Amino acid sequence: MKARGFARLAALVSCGWLLVLGALGAQAQDVLKIGVAVSQSGTFVREGEFLRDGYQMWADSANAAGGIKVGGKTYKVQLVTYDDASQAQTSAKLTEKLITEDKVRFLFGPYSSGIANATAAISERYKILTIAPLATATNLFTRGYQYFFCPTATGNAGLWPVLYLLQQVTPKPQSVAIVGPDDLFPNIAAEGAKTKAEELGLKVVYTAKYPKGAPDLSAVATGIKAGNPDIVLGSGYSQDSILLVKAMRELRIVPKAIGLATAVAVPDFRTALGAAAEGVMGVDYWSPALTYGDQYFKNSQQFYDDFSKKYGHPPYYHAAAGAAAGIILQDAIETAQSLDTVKVREAMLKIAGETFYTRYKFNPDGTNSVATLYVSQILNGEPKTVFPPDVAQAHYRYPATAGK
């Protein structure tokens, strides 16, 4: 069954390929092939499709502008895309196939760190440079990989921007409680927040990991109340963050700031909490309100509009991250003036700039040293970007409950 499905897929792909060859044959133009193995079925179908469409947005924009210019030649971008079915093993196999059979020069990464874990080992072995904008697990970047880059902030930085923001206020907050569900990413974000908070001189008065999907968080709120912190940081998802804020309100816990590693801008969050959402800060990867820009998208609103027009539905950050990956790769290739992996890697470490999605300047380990997560705060019932200052829509309110 599987084999037949695969054969059919292969047949389809080769038919498509012949058509493309036919179309290109007349012009005999140089083509730069980039491999993409992302999830188009299975658990990550939604995220994977957004990511794929984001890569395609960049490819189409680059081609519409003439293509990528390297050493007097102009290359049209062609994405070779396969479905990894949300399986790490499949993704690894497809990555090998992309490199050895399709002979792609570069790779774009899959969705999720778990899958990227498997593909990075393959691409590294073949020395093919990969930009994986949504593989943010910190441990991917401690293995000495040479050719694996992630423009998005890694998981341990999930709550840092709130801490940075709170460095600007006077009097500075003194103490912090950090809580979150006992799950891979929340744990990484909570650990990262704890380390950073201590580095910044804050006293961590209470930490708790509650069971994932815990129906009730009054016990956590009681613990926070006993610690009486200036700041409460939550590393959880929407549902438990809502529970946490509710439970804190029930016990009349009023910290000077609440910072969450979840998007407070989503309507769910505000309608679920009503007045209790006021003043809460949340960290997110991307929003259409961001005002960074690049050669294809002058700001995030333009990307939002272009994407919506092309695909008939609005983009999430996955798509934005995908398009940004392409823009950064193009910058590196054009800076290197070569398609050679080693030269492009050297260029990756040299370049610095911005896309509509994030600023970039890469560390040798493949992480982006200036990756910009942003903070939004619910002010008078509306989410407003309040940090970093250069893209802020409104001034943050601190203490969060002031003037209410």
Added chain:
Amino acid sequence: MLGQTIVNGLLTGGLYAIAAIGFSMVWGVMGIINMAHGSFIMLGAYVSYIVFAGLGIDPFASLPLTMAVLFVLGYLVQRLLLNRLMRTSLLLSLVLTFGLDLVLINLCLLVFSADLRSVNTAYTSQSLALGPLLVPIVRLAVFLLALMLAGGFYLFLNRAKAGQAILATALDKETARLMGIDPLKVYALTAGAGAALAGAAGSFASMLYPISPNMGLTFIGSVFVITVLGGIGSIEGAVLAGLLYGLIQSFAASLLGVNYEEIVAFVMFLVILVLRPQGLLGKRFYGEPV
């Protein structure tokens, strides 16, 4: 801190108790472990939400309606589906109710999407201060109503004719039949009542927790433990066990850390299975195949 821990535990325990009674009853009387009980709770929450969002009626006020809707659902599920495989095997009823659970969750995902909904009333998240203790108003009301419902259901079983018929059928189906009781009707009545109580729990939960198609899953584990702890089929047992379970979780969280909540609860579950398999107040004949 100690006082607050007790208050938290007791108030949460009240909700757990009402969530468990229907499940325990259905298991005790019919020998069916209703895996869809969590979904019934979830549906109760959605009914409350719809009535609140559409008509602005408070979930406390719409409680009878929610319970009625769920009663009909439970009754129909029993008549049309479960009665067909009564006394065939436990496994079949597990498979059927598990399947039903998946169907209900996915139907709700289709109809309502996975978005989180909430019921926000003027008094949501407000608390009464009793000295140093804070007692959240909604939780207190839920606690009191849960105890009243449990008491009412207890009286129904022990005083009303229909309730007596349920108990009689649970004791001895064949003799009950000789006395002119139609077991299939009694089963449907029991299932309806169980679902109605799940609906009440859902209605309460709608005011405390975010509503989503998966919310029933967070209850079913606790409901299982409480049922076994209290004694299968025992209402007073479910109430006692619910409160105890709430307290134990609350103390485990405050003394050992929040991530020990569930570990302690399930260790307790194992200990009971070993030491007192009939539960705290379980009677010998409940839950046994008759």
